[in-house]
Amino acid sequence: MGRSMTSLALSAGDPSGIGPEIAVAAYMARDTAGLPPFYLLADPALIASRARRLGISLPIVETTSAEAAQVFARALPVVALAARCVDSPGLPQPVNAAATIEAIHRAVADCLAGAAAAVVTCPIAKKPLYDAGFRFPGHTEYLAHLAARHCGVEAMPVMMLAGPDLRTVPVTIHIALAEVPKALTTELIVATARITATDLISRFGIAGPRLAIAGLNPHAGEGGAMGLEDERIVRPAVDILRAEGIDAFGPLPADTLFHARARAGYDVALCMYHDQALIPAKALAFDEAVNVTLGLPFVRTSPDHGTAFDIAGKGLARADSLIAALKLARQLADTDAKAAAA
Template sequence: MGSIKPPLALTAGDPSGIGPEIAIAAWLRRTENTVPPFYLLSDPASVAACARRLGLDIPIVETMPEESAERYPEGLPIVPLAARFVDAPGRPDKANAQGIIEAIDRAVSDVMSGLASAVVTCPIAKKPLYDAGFRFPGHTEYLAYLSATKTGAKATAVMMLAGPDLRAVPVTIHIALADVPASLTLEAIVETALITARDLKARFGIPNPRLAVSGLNPHAGEGGAMGVEEITVIRPAIEALRSQGVDAVGPLPADTMFHPRARERYDAAICMYHDQALIPAKALAFDETVNVTLGLPFIRTSPDHGTAFDIAGKGIARPDSLIAALKLARHLADNESKA
């Protein structure tokens, strides 16, 4: 490959969703959007069927990871999976679970062996995987498991939504809102913030990251009048972070953290629960925001949306968030190689 950088490994996602369409669209826009070289881990026949359904006559190049960057200009590079996909847009099928999981496994192996620079994942749906016996809550937890399996070291995966105007990180993620106060611990806040600060330095190229930490309650508890978590948990966590050299401020009222002047004062917002982080991130830049997994020994990004079964196969899915995920993965990998 000479001086060519290792490409990005793009997983197939759920083939019944919009993953194949946005992968094709990203490759078609490779020149006008300067999309970095990637290869798609998928079933070539399924991708070809998707292209025909969309009325697109695109060249498909079956290749190996180490040859894909050189062949990227001539056709959509696909590294074939051993599994085959059921071609049924909009109708998820547990028969596709084997290939969905195989693509993730192989992408991680490729990155950790140096054949790829980063993992970029097309969206998956949990139910078909659960129906097939998949025992992990989702992508992030499975990636952490693969990391631990391959390195022998436990990895704590942290979700970041990164857009052009905001980076937001939730401490608690896919749990009921009623369960958040009990799950919100000093240790969880500190670990999340330390991982965020470390990756902002190593991968985002920010020498001295500034973290803004939200409160949990309205008005950040207003001195205990609207809740005490800010006093008993969040403020002590911020003090612990400062004692370790992290530039962290808060707890801040979430309703005043995300306007333009406030965002100028920090590099990432540490939020207490899922919607507190994701609503402002997606409201500010839905089509350009990227889901980044921090805390892993490899880079992983993905679009900030799901499988969109309702529009799969209709040719109206926008590839903007996937293109942003590919570009950010390339940027993070380049920064990490310089560190």
């Protein structure tokens, strides 16, 4: 079966969070939202239980990844996990960790085997996984491990927040702000930018991507008056990238990088730390931004929010970001397939 005919593999995320219910909500909105076929990797009993809690009459069919596309129009296709779950919205359970991990693992395996077009993941929480013995810092690192395990190639995953009007990439991610200057290197910026440029070409279909490189310090250091990192670390990275033919420019002051006129001049902004990238992305499109993992041998997207334990099971969660993630995953998978076939 060609990849264009396969469904998206959606992992339900932490069963105690909003993942199961936004998956259900996305399915219920499939026609109005124009969603591509997907199947949910989950405990079918938990999905049925969560739908009942929310007062949703949900048709569910346990199926296989190969048959999901034929089922999708009439029922939510659920590929059952071996692990079973406790339905306890808002109360994370270490006993549910096995299902969370299994869903991610099987989604990746399906995608790499050609049984799924792309991987879409609902949010997970780290603590229940750590309590159950999970040894990876988070989703992204586990995905890179699975890619290496299945393909034998080490992957450097890069996080991108993609919205209708802005794409941002944080060069350093989940570390304390005080640690950023120690972790930031010219080599890291260059490696992140190369992967970003490659995926913008092959998956986003942008022939000559323009990369705006933010400075670390206020005013991009103002010639060294506000810190030396921009001249010693960031600018040499820009020079290397430009010498390689990548249209990168900077370092640029972050405080003037994200207004509409500035955004028109680039395809992605590479930012030096987590909040420098995520604040503008979420401020502009909190309900529509999508987390895309670049640098993997498969397409992976996810909503830009977390498990939201505080509202799980209350019918308050919105599926907008998941819907956007499903649509973007299909688009990227199709563009990737065309680039590979060319």
